[in-house]
Amino acid sequence: MDAALRLCPHAGVGDLALNTFADEAGVPNGTVDNDFRSREQVLEAVGLELAVQLSEQTLTVSEAVDSGAERLSIAVRTFMNKARTDPDWTRALITVVRYAEGMRSALATYLRADLQAGRRQGDFHYAHEEMAMSMAISATLGAMSLLVEDGEVEHADRIAAEMVLQALGVSPEKAGRIAGLPLPGEGVSRGWRSVGG
Template identity: 45%
Template sequence: MSRADTPNLEPAPLSRGHKKRERTRRGLIDAAVRLFAQKEVGEIALLDVANEAEVASGTVYNYFRSRDEVVEAVGLAMADEFSEAIAQHSVGVDSGARRIAIGVRMFILRAINDPDWASAVVRVVHFDQAMRSKIANYVLTDLRAGKDEGVLTYEHEAIALDLLVSCTLGAMRSVVEGRSVDEHDVLVAEMVLKALGATAARARKLARHELPG
């Protein structure tokens, strides 16, 4: 098939109406993130989201039918946003174990620099299965690569996944609650790698490797 005969598979540009709708939806999600940084998920109603976003109370119902839908949208947006940032910083990094260290450290460093964001993540991730599944999908690839390359030697994949995610979230909570220590990101990454079967020397080297980018 010639180039001229090739069908145009590029998505059609969004109309002005669609762009406005996406801006409004994003504004509602951002408003919910700010609220989740301050209060538990169960304490927030759709009206609170509308007020925080400074839109009419009926507007939020054009986008979300329940608080659960808001929580899921927030969780997926946060998982996608930060996982993409980690992926960009890991371009050219072939080691799955090193990518794990990068991811753990970046989540903790982001928590240190933006504790409100971290508070929202910690609250939402425990409430929303969709966010947990999205994060797990990103993490599993690196866990498996780390095992295939012989650096990680864990026996049960599901337990390894729980350990990695739970330790990272726990470290973020420590930051939010003012319980972090010097080199918190490095020390947590090192301990996680050792728990996943890396030797002490390898874990220390990977955790202390300069972050790319």
């Protein structure tokens, strides 16, 4: 897994073979063959690991937040900040997301509850839940890619969160307020309560 994480950001996925992973890991080819039958299985495992690591971190920091819209904002901003501080991790995530159906499922598991809560709370208005999940994930990954490839964008995490919230039906004013809240663990005042209006 560590070898695959090192290789994915720097190699075209089409160029990676199982023996490439084995060489990078310093193990015999048969070791990789015992665990994975194809390159796509390795990429899916990497994708799941990347997504689950950050999703669990996000879930931990936002567990005291009741608002689905606020939790989604925290998730988008956390992924964006990870893109800013760890471009190799982000490139690996973006490289494998197209190939890893399981990774999209893992992200959807974390996102679905926030979307449903935001809809019950009257913040989100969308016609199709699966489409809403796909849109939120795709928009966040696209914003992460822009940040990694084009360099620093001031307040990129807040801009991305605000735009995703608006796409899900949150009013521009409220989306701006939610996206501008300090992240849990950031700043002096916690203030993580449901945003009214």
